[in-house]
Amino acid sequence: MNSLIFASLLLYAASQTGECITGGNEAAAHSRPYMASIQWNGKHECGGFLISKQWVMSAAHCFQDGRTSGFKVVLGAHSLSVAEDTKQTFETTAVYNHPDFSISNYDNDIALLKLNKPVTESDAVKLVKFGREKLSNPLESDTVETAGWGSLNNLGGRPDKLQELSITVMKRILCGRGDYYGVKFTNNMLCAADRKKDTCDGDSGGPLLYNGIAVGITSNGGKKCGSSKKPGLYTIISHYTKWIDSTITK
Known part of the structure; x- marks a missing residue:
């Protein structure tokens, strides 16, 4: 690669990373036991959070491309890649987007996911x-x-x-x-x-x-x-x- 182009790319990357979640920090492991990773084909797509033993709340726009099944919901995770024994993985039996969700301005952007079975509550999996x-x-x-x-x-x-x-x-x-x-x-x-x-x-x-x-x-x-x-x-x-x-x- 031309050294000038490579240097330009590095400069662009540096300028972009300043406009991001630079103020965030890694959470203490399992300190937010209600957090859900909603995954498609093993890849994290959206977040969610556990509100009852069989329901996760999320955003309606995450499910607007016709995919309302085939998702995995992973609870009890800190690392997405490590096979933590705290993890519990579920299928979704139903996804309910708010009927008045608007894709044009994201008004009423709320969804509820029903898990295929109740969670087992633990230190790493709790309701909020x-x-x-x-x-x-x-x-x-x-x-x-x-x-x-x-x-x-x-x-x-x-x-x-x-x-x-x-x-x-x-x-x-x-x-x-x-x-x-x-x-x-x-x-x-x-x-x-x-x-x-x-x-x-x-x-x-x-x-x-x-x-x-x-x-x-x-x-x-x-x-x-x-x-x-x-x-x-x-x-x-x-x-x-x-x-x-x-x-x-x-």
Whole structure:
């Protein structure tokens, strides 16, 4: 390869990795026992989180390409590649996307996956409480947490071990500005990020946590992770209490 081209590629890579989840850290192994890796053909595609012994919550846009079966859900993982004895792997018997999910702006981006059998709870596999109606959602400037196995940078580099991140809820009026998300930013969403701290490709479907409760679902941000005007978008779970309750009783 021409040395000038190679040097240019290295410079491009260096500039891109600054706009990514640089603020994240590897989580302590199994410290987030509700985390799920949703996999297709053995490859991590999206995140999710365990809300009952046989149900995982995730994002509807993860299942918009016609694939509603054939997924594996892996719980109890820290490393995706290591054969950890804490792992429990499940088939999905049903995937329920919210009926009003909009692919154009990712409104109502919530999905529920039914596992083929109940989980065996352990130190590495536990339920997480999720936001319901009348629950106090985080306000602007509040610190929230998220986690996932998504890309570490805009070049698509994926971690093997679970990463976690603390970020700040942003002002709604800011996220609704035309140079941010404009009219695509709805009442069912909140946005959260900090400088060079953001979720990225592959984190979709994971939880946004406030005081240990899952209050949001990682949805969709800009094409470039860490972009100051395209912060991460999260579906507000408490807006869907009735739909969740009716679905998990099926």
